[in-house]
Amino acid sequence: MLKLNNELFSLIKRYGECKNFKYNEIFHLNNEGNFLYAFERGVAFLKQTDVTGKVLLSKICKKGSIYVETIDDFSQFQINYQLFFKQNTTLYQVSINKLRENIDNDYLNTLILKYTHNEIRKRELTLRDYTFYGKKGTILSNLVRLANSFGKIFKNGTILIDVKLTHEDLSQLCGMSRERITKTISKLKSDNILDYDKKRKKFIILDLESIKDQINCEECPLNFCNIC
């Protein structure tokens, strides 16, 4: 869990409703109020879909993740978000109004502001990676974010991204065609930078330094540079 959001997580858990979802279930976050979510166990992909049916994978929730739903008071416009459960998942859901009834509002607002400021920064830096370093930078920067979020470092220095991800998933994370992703992965493989365990559907980073070099990684703190 991000230390940043420890306290907010505890509050959502304390006042929230515990919900269990099975592998392969889908949950639509369509938007009857401002809800906060805290993920206790499991893995869920938060996706948005545009009018043409294109899908963007915005966040991979795991134990410790928080998601704060935001409602636009000024119009009927909503981004359609869905949670796709990739493992049996337990989460807590609470409306912001319920939290306000139970907690000192000043304290609560401070915590939510901390979370939202951090989310803005995350996206600022993501936009930077995406624009400065093009399609390749989009893929490489997402590999760094995945490594920061799900990486298990082996003795030989390679890093297993310990979450099941198909090429399709990675293409949705990067907002690109699967062909493009597959082409880039093939190149990264032949350069001994990345590997893919087809059986377990997990990526393995062989040379993180090379990836970071290519996008002039600034070693941002983990609370900015993550996908969860």
Next chain:
Amino acid sequence: MLKLNNELFSLIKRYGECKNFKYNEIFHLNNEGNFLYAFERGVAFLKQTDVTGKVLLSKICKKGSIYVETIDDFSQFQINYQLFFKQNTTLYQVSINKLRENIDNDYLNTLILKYTHNEIRKRELTLRDYTFYGKKGTILSNLVRLANSFGKIFKNGTILIDVKLTHEDLSQLCGMSRERITKTISKLKSDNILDYDKKRKKFIILDLESIKDQINCEECPLNFCNIC
């Protein structure tokens, strides 16, 4: 001004310090506290620079714009932001602490949350445009955002983007090379979609519908789809 932030603007103006900047001045937002800014008149480009010196133009502030500085409490890491004044500009600056001393905190937090939630959504949608529609989508979606922010519609339906913008500025807005921008603009010109007034350094959109079609514009509300 975005109706969304009317009240926050008034508070920053009421309790803030009035500052005047001349054309071509630069102001570094480096980061001794959480400050809020309200722009009373003028035009200022908010830019960030990465370690390699690449520059991203994040926001074009005009009368009515608000910017809320966010500090990372957890590390020394900062994104370096600067304001480049493109006209003589008047703004109000106030620390969040000073606002807290003077205003009901619950009310203040509600206003800031409204602002920050909106900022998150803006970036979510920007990321979507940038990834789904590639470099061309990055340029086209920024033209739509510029039209929403600075557009003056003429009787013949063309739209003057009424802020001075060089090709270099547009390249910094899109995080791309100037060559790429120039090439795309030439194509848009020859397709009778865009024009550029070299003397006044202003873009003119001849066919907004065509631009919107190419990026499957969902007609998001103006509080999301803007650059200011």
